[in-house]
Amino acid sequence: MCLGVPARIEAITGSEAKVVMGGIELRASLDLLDDAKVGDYVLVHAGFAIQKVDEEEANKTLELLKELGMG
Amino acid sequence: MTNYKLKNTEYWAHKNYALKMESIITLNHGSGGRITHELISNLFLKYFSNEKLNNLTDSAVLETENCSLAFTTDSYVVDPIFFPGGNIGKLAVCGTVNDLAVSGAVPKYLSSSFIIEEGFSLDDLETIVKSMAEEASCAAVIIVTGDTKVVPRGKCDKIFINTSGIGFLKKEFEKIGNASNVKPGDKLIVNGTLGDHAIAILASRESLKFESKMESDCASLNHIIQKALAVCPEISFMRDATRGGLGTVASELASKIKLGIVLNESAIPVKESVQAVCEIFGFDPLFLANEGKVLLVVPAEKADLVLKTIQQDDLGKDAAIIGEVVSENSGKVVLKTISGGKRLIDMPAGEQLPRIC
Amino acid sequence: MKFISEYRDGKQIREFSELIHKVSKKNICIMEVCGSHTMAIHRFGIKNLLPANIKLISGPGCPVCVTAIDYIDKAVAISKIQDTIITTFGDLIKVPGSYSSLEKEKARGSDIRMVYSILESLDIAKANPDKKIVFLAIGFETTTPATAAGILKAEELKLNNFLVLCSHKIMPPPMEAIIEEGIKVDGFLAPGHVSVISGIEMYRFISEKFHKGVVVAGFEPMDILQSVYMLVQQLENNTPKVEIQYSRVVKPEGNPKARLAVDTVFETTDANWRGLGIIPKSALKIKSAFAQFDAEKVFNIKIEELKGSKGCICGQVLKGLKPPSDCKLFGKVCTPENPTGACMVSSEGACNVFYRFGI
Numbered sequence: 001m002c003l004g005v006p007a008r009i010e011a012i013t014g015s016e017a018k019v020v021m022g023g024i025e026l027r028a029s030l031d032l033l034d035d036a037k038v039g040d041y042v043l044v045h046a047g048f049a050i051q052k053v054d055e056e057e058a059n060k061t062l063e064l065l066k067e068l069g070m071g
Numbered sequence: 072m073t074n075y076k077l078k079n080t081e082y083w084a085h086k087n088y089a090l091k092m093e094s095i096i097t098l099n100h101g102s103g104g105r106i107t108h109e110l111i112s113n114l115f116l117k118y119f120s121n122e123k124l125n126n127l128t129d130s131a132v133l134e135t136e137n138c139s140l141a142f143t144t145d146s147y148v149v150d151p152i153f154f155p156g157g158n159i160g161k162l163a164v165c166g167t168v169n170d171l172a173v174s175g176a177v178p179k180y181l182s183s184s185f186i187i188e189e190g191f192s193l194d195d196l197e198t199i200v201k202s203m204a205e206e207a208s209c210a211a212v213i214i215v216t217g218d219t220k221v222v223p224r225g226k227c228d229k230i231f232i233n234t235s236g237i238g239f240l241k242k243e244f245e246k247i248g249n250a251s252n253v254k255p256g257d258k259l260i261v262n263g264t265l266g267d268h269a270i271a272i273l274a275s276r277e278s279l280k281f282e283s284k285m286e287s288d289c290a291s292l293n294h295i296i297q298k299a300l301a302v303c304p305e306i307s308f309m310r311d312a313t314r315g316g317l318g319t320v321a322s323e324l325a326s327k328i329k330l331g332i333v334l335n336e337s338a339i340p341v342k343e344s345v346q347a348v349c350e351i352f353g354f355d356p357l358f359l360a361n362e363g364k365v366l367l368v369v370p371a372e373k374a375d376l377v378l379k380t381i382q383q384d385d386l387g388k389d390a391a392i393i394g395e396v397v398s399e400n401s402g403k404v405v406l407k408t409i410s411g412g413k414r415l416i417d418m419p420a421g422e423q424l425p426r427i428c
Numbered sequence: 429m430k431f432i433s434e435y436r437d438g439k440q441i442r443e444f445s446e447l448i449h450k451v452s453k454k455n456i457c458i459m460e461v462c463g464s465h466t467m468a469i470h471r472f473g474i475k476n477l478l479p480a481n482i483k484l485i486s487g488p489g490c491p492v493c494v495t496a497i498d499y500i501d502k503a504v505a506i507s508k509i510q511d512t513i514i515t516t517f518g519d520l521i522k523v524p525g526s527y528s529s530l531e532k533e534k535a536r537g538s539d540i541r542m543v544y545s546i547l548e549s550l551d552i553a554k555a556n557p558d559k560k561i562v563f564l565a566i567g568f569e570t571t572t573p574a575t576a577a578g579i580l581k582a583e584e585l586k587l588n589n590f591l592v593l594c595s596h597k598i599m600p601p602p603m604e605a606i607i608e609e610g611i612k613v614d615g616f617l618a619p620g621h622v623s624v625i626s627g628i629e630m631y632r633f634i635s636e637k638f639h640k641g642v643v644v645a646g647f648e649p650m651d652i653l654q655s656v657y658m659l660v661q662q663l664e665n666n667t668p669k670v671e672i673q674y675s676r677v678v679k680p681e682g683n684p685k686a687r688l689a690v691d692t693v694f695e696t697t698d699a700n701w702r703g704l705g706i707i708p709k710s711a712l713k714i715k716s717a718f719a720q721f722d723a724e725k726v727f728n729i730k731i732e733e734l735k736g737s738k739g740c741i742c743g744q745v746l747k748g749l750k751p752p753s754d755c756k757l758f759g760k761v762c763t764p765e766n767p768t769g770a771c772m773v774s775s776e777g778a779c780n781v782f783y784r785f786g787i
Contacts, residue, residue, distance in 0.1 A: 002464055002570035002621035003427055005350050006431035006677075022347025022429045025282040029547060031577045032686040041431060043624060043677050044351075046427045046517075046567075047545025048574045050686060051624045051677045053431055058676035062434055065650055068657070069443035097535040106765065279544060337438060347429055352518075352544070353775075410441040410649040412473015414785040420765045424518035425544060428463055428491050428567055428776060 004045040006053045009038050019044060099421025103315030103360075106421050128248035129310060130174040132240060139245055141176035143167060144235040152199070152229055154275045156268075156286030159232055160199035162362060164206040165291045166313065167236040172293035173309040173365055175244025175300065178210060184218040184233040191229055199230070210291035212236070243304055250368070252307040253328045255398040258374035260367045262295060262381055263288065263389040265317055266345040266359035279352065279425060283344050290363035295384040299367060303377050308368040311361070315418070318357030320366050321394075321404045322418040331400035334416070336409045340389045352425035357406075357416060359423070368396065431676065435648030444653045445477035452660045457483045457612055459748050461603055462619035463490035463776030464647055470785040472649040478656065485748035486781075488602045489619060491567050491595075492519050492774030493746070494701040498731040499595045500525030503564055505729045506593070507538035513556060514540040515549035516564040523773050524766075526732075546578030546592075553582070553590040562591045562723050570621040572596045572712060573686035576693040579714070579721050593723040594714055597699060600630045601710035607638050611747050615641035615659040617652070620674040625690075627682025628670050635668045646674035693718055702770040703742040742769035745778050752779040759783060 007019035007026060015030045019042065028049045030036050042049035099106040116125060123131045130141035145166050152159040164181065171178040183203065187196065207214055246252050271287040273279050292311065300306060310320045317339075325332045334357075341349075341356045349356050363386060369377045374392055381387030404416045460466060466486045469475060475484055488494050504525050507514045514530065521531050521542060534540040539559075543549050546563050553561040565575040575592060582590045599622050606613065618631055623644045631642045641662035645655035655673040662668050672678050690712070699711030714722040739757045744750040752758050752771065762768040764780050771779035 002462070002567065002619070003351070003353050004570065004621045004624070004677075005347075006429075008430070021351065023283065023344035024347040024351065026351065027280060029545075029577065031581070032573050032683065032689065034685055043621070045621060046571055046574045047547045048577065050570070050573065050621075051679075051683055054676050058431055058434075061654070061673075061676060065440060065444065065654060068447055068654075069440050095532065095535050097531055099531075280548065343429065350429065350432065406473075408471070408473040409436055409438050410472040410474065410477065411438060411445070412476040414470055414473045417784040421522070424521055424542065426519045426775065427517045427544065427571060428519045428774070 002045055004043045004050065006041050007044050009036060009040050009042060012036070012038060017042070017049060019049070097421070102419075102422040103313065103319055104419045104421050126249060128174060129170040130176060130238070130248060132174070132245055132248065139240040139242065141171050141174045141238040141240045142235070143170040144233065145170060146231060146233040148228070148231050149272065150228060151272075151275050152195070154287055155271045157289040157362075158199055158202055159230060160203040161206045162289055163232040163234045164203050164210065164212070165289050165362060167234040168210045168212060168291045168293055169311040169365070171236050171238035172291075172296045173311050174238070174240065175247040175309070176238030176240040177297070178212045178236055178238040178293050180215045180237045181207065181212050182216045182235045183214050186220045186222060186227050186231040188227045188229050189221055189224040196230070206291060210293055244300065247306060247309055250308040250324060250328050252305075253324070253330065253368050253396055254307070255330060255396050256371045257307055257368050257396040258371050258392050259321070259332065259334070259394040259396070260369060260374065260378055260381070260390060260392050261312070261317060261340070262292070262365055262387040263363070264340045264342045264345065265312070265361060265364065266341060266349070266356040268362040269359035270345050270348050272360075273348070281348065281351070283348070285342070285344055288361055288363035290386055292363065292365050292386065295381055295386045296365060298380055298384060299377050302380050303369055303373040305373060306367055306369050306377070310366050312364045312366055313362060314360045316356075316358040316360060317364070317366060318355065318404070318416050319418050322416065324368070325404050326402050328396070329401050331397040331402070332394060332404045333397050334394035334404060334406050336406055338391050338393045340391050354423050354425070358419055371395070432648060435646070435650040437650070441477065441649050441653065444650065444657070448482070448653065448657050448660060449479045451657070451664065452479050452482055454663060455481045455483075456614040456660070456663050457485060458615050458617060458656065458659055459485050459487045459606070459613045460617040460645075461487040461489035461599065462617070462622065463493070463774065464621070465489065465617055465619065465645065465652070466778060466781050467776050468647045468649070468652060470781045472652075474649060474652055477653065482656065482660070484656075485613075486778040487606060487748050488701065488704055488746040490774050490776040491597060492523055493770040493777040494597065494703065495523075495566055495595050496700045496702050497525055499593070500529065501731045502729050503530060503593060504528050504533055505731070506562055506723065506727055507533045507540055509727070511559045512539070513552060513559050513561045514538065514564065515543045515552060515561060516540065517544075517566065518542050519774060520564055520566065546574055547581075550578060550581055550585070550587065550590060553587050554585070557589060560589050560591060562593055565592050565594045565596055568597055568599050568619065568622050569625045572690050572694065573625055573683070576689035579693050579718055580689060582721055583718070588720070590721060591723040591726055592714065592721050594712060596694070596712040597701070598696065598710050598712065599626070601707045602701060602704060603634065605704065605707050606747050607634070607640065609747065611749060613640060613748065614663055615643070615668065617645040617655050617659070618642050620644055620646045620651070620678060623672075623674070623678045623682065625683050625686050628672060628678070628680050631670045635670050639668050641668040642670045644670075644672045644674050644678050646676075703746040740769040742771045742779070745771045752782040755779070
C-alpha cells in the first residue's frame with residue numbers, strides 16, 4: 001500500500017535531505033531516521049526517509065537470486 | 072469543540088447510496104481518457120452528428136472537386152504557459168500541424184485565435200507569438216487568419232489559444248485516419264521516448280515538488296511523417312500520442328479496428344528520469360502526455376525500413392518497434408511485461424493522479 | 429535506477445519462475461495484504477509466472493478501499509466549510525462518498541489540494557494563517573510515522589490552523605481476523621514497507637499460533653518471486669515461520685525512531701473496515717494531548733448512517749474468498765468510474781485492478 005523508492009542523499013541541510021533517483025531530485029525529511037549521511041541510499045515515502053538501504057544486503061539478495069536461478 | 076456552520080445543508084439528504092451522474096464538468100472531462108470520450112459521444116455527437124464528425128479522426132477529410140482537404144482544430148490551455156522546451160504558442164502550432172500530419176496530409180494553412188486575460192504581459196505575448204512564427208516556419212505552414220479577444224482579469228487563465236488547420240491530402244492516404252487498412256501482423260512503431268512532455272510540465276508546476284532537467288518533446292512531426300510515407304505509402308494508421316498517452320491511442324485503435332494489439336514493455340522507450348517520476352508518484356508512462364510522438368502502424372515487411380528511415384531524423388533517434396496487431400483479444404491491448412507476464416492495459420477514466428499508497 | 433532495475437531482469441525472472449515450477453508440489457494458497465503488492469503482481473503479470481498449484485489472492489491491504497465511507501463524507505463536509513483547505517494524497521481525490529467526492533467538491537469550488545507529503549500541508553498552513561488546513565491521513569504503518577512527525581512539527585511551529593482527520597489503520601489485526609474466520613490461507617506475503625517501520629515481531633503469532641508461513645516481501649518482480657519461493661519452501665517442508673525477503677530495507681526490529689513518533693502522537697482504537705466490519709484495536713486515533721490538531725474534535729460533523737449496496741460482495745473479495753468476477757455487479761453496475769463497493773474504489777483495490785489489468 002506504500003510507494004517507497006530508493007534514492008541517494010546528495011546534500012543535507014538540518015533535518016532535510018536533497019535526494020536523487022534516476023536523475024529526479026526530491027526533498028526528504030530525515031526526522032524519522034538517525035545517522036543518515038551524504039552518499040547513503042534511503043527509502044523515501046511521502047516526503048520522509050524511512051530507512052537506509054543496506055547495500056550489502058541488497059547485493060546478498062542479488063547473489064542468492066542468481067545462484068538459485070542457475071540451479 | 073467548535074461547531075462550524077456549513078455553507079448549505081443539502082448534504083443532509085442522502086437517501087441514495089449509489090452515486091448519481093453529476094451535472095458538472097470536472098478535470099477528467101478534459102483528460103483525454105474514457106470520461107472525455109463519453110462526453111464526446113453522449114453530448115457533442117448527439118447534437119453535431121454527421122458522417123464526417125462521427126469518425127472522430129484527428130482531422131476531418133473533406134472532398135472537393137480536385138483534391139481532398141484535411142481540416143482540424145484544437146485549443147491550448149496549458150499551464151504553465153512557459154515550460155522547459157516550449158510554450159503555449161509553440162504547442163498551438165505543433166499540435167494542429169501534427170493532427171493534420173498524422174492523417175497523411177501535408178499541413179498548409181493555420182488560423183490562430185487568442186483569448187487573453189486583461190493584465191497579461193505584452194512581452195510574454197510577443198515571446199509566444201514569435202515562437203509560433205518560428206515553429207510555423209519550421210513546419211512550412213503559414214498562419215492566414217486569426218482573431219484576438221481580451222477578457223477582464225480573472226475571466227480566463229492568462230491566455231488561451233485556438234488553432235485550426237487545413238492540409239492537402241492525397242487520395243492514397245485518405246484511409247489512414249480511419250485505420251480501415253490495419254490488419255493482423257502490422258507492426259506498431261513510435262518515434263521516441265514517452266512521457267517527456269508530461270514530466271516537464273509537472274516539474275514546472277508547483278504542485279509536485281520535484282526537480283528535473285526534462286524538456287517537453289513538443290515538435291512538428293510533419294516532416295518525419297512525410298519521410299515515412301515516402302518509403303512506405305502503405306502505412307495503415309497514424310495518431311499522435313498527446314493527452315492520454317500512447318496507451319490511450321492503442322486502446323482507441325484496438326476498439327476501432329476490432330482487432331487485438333500486443334505491446335512489448337521492454338521495447339517501449341522511456342527515459343530513466345520519466346521512469347523515476349513514475350516510480351515515485353505511481354504513474355504509468357503509457358498514459359503520460361506527449362507533444363512530439365506519433366504512433367505509426369505499418370505492414371510487417373516494411374517495418375524495419377520505416378524504423379531506419381525515421382531513426383535518421385532528429386525527431387526519431389529513439390524510435391522503436393513496440394508491438395503488433397493480432398487477431399486474438401479483439402478490441403483489447405495486451406502488454407507483455409518485462410517479467411514475461413501479460414496484462415491488459417485499459418484507457419484510464421480521467422487524469423492520472425499521484426498516489427502514496 | 430539503483431535498487432530497482434536489478435530486480436527486473438527479464439531473463440532472471442524467467443529462470444526463477446522455472447525454479448518455482450520445479451520445487452512447488454502442494455496446492456497452496458498465498459495471500460498478500462498490501463495494495464502495492466496487488467498492483468505489482470498485476471503490473472508485472474506475476475500470476476502468469478507461477479504454476480497452477482499456487483493460488484495468489486488479495487487480502488484487505490488497500491487503505492483506501494477499507495476506509496469507511498463516512499470518512500469521505502466527513503472530508504467532503506469539511507471542504508464545504510468556509511475558509512478551510514483540504515490537503516490530501518491523490519489516492520483519495522476520486523473516492524466516492526455517499527453522495528459526493530473530493531473531486532466533485534473541488535469542481536464546485538472547494539479548496540482541495542493534492543499533496544505528496546504532510547510537510548507540504550504544513551507549508552500551506554504557514555502560508556494561510558486565516559484558514560484552517562486539514563490533512564487527510566490515511567495509510568498503514570508505512571505512512572503513520574510521517575503523520576506523527578507532521579503533527580509534532582506543527583506543535584513545534586505553534587501552528588494553530590493545522591488539523592488532521594485521521595483514518596490510519598494497523599496491519600496484523602485484519603490478518604488475524606481473516607485467519608480466525610477460517611479463510612483458507614497457507615501463507616502470507618507480508619507488506620514490505622509496513623515492515624520497514626514495524627519490524628517482524630508482530631507477525632510471529634501467525635506462524636506460532638496459526639502455523640501459517642509469513643515472508644516479508646519487496647515490490648519488484650524478483651522480490652515477489654523470491655518471496656513466493658521462500659513460502660513454497662516453508663510449506664513443502666512444513667516449517668512455517670516468519671522470514672524477511674526484503675532485507676535491504678527491512679530489519680527485524682524495524683525503525684524504532686519512527687515507532688516512537690507514532691506512539692507519542694497516536695493510540696489504538698477499534699475501527700470499521702469497509703467490507704470487513706469492526707475490528708478491535710485496528711486503527712489509530714490522535715491522543716488527547718494533541719487534541720488541538722484533531723479534526724474529529726474540532727469539527728462537529730454528523731453523518732447519517734447508510735446501508736450497504738445489494739449484490740456487492742466486497743467483504744468476501746477483501747477476505748480473498750471470492751474473485752471479483754464472481755460479483756454480479758462487477759463491470760456492469762460497478763466500474764472504476766462508478767464504484768459501488770470498497771474494492772473498486774481505489775486503483776489498488778482487487779476489483780479495480782482486476783477490471784483494468786485482469787486477463
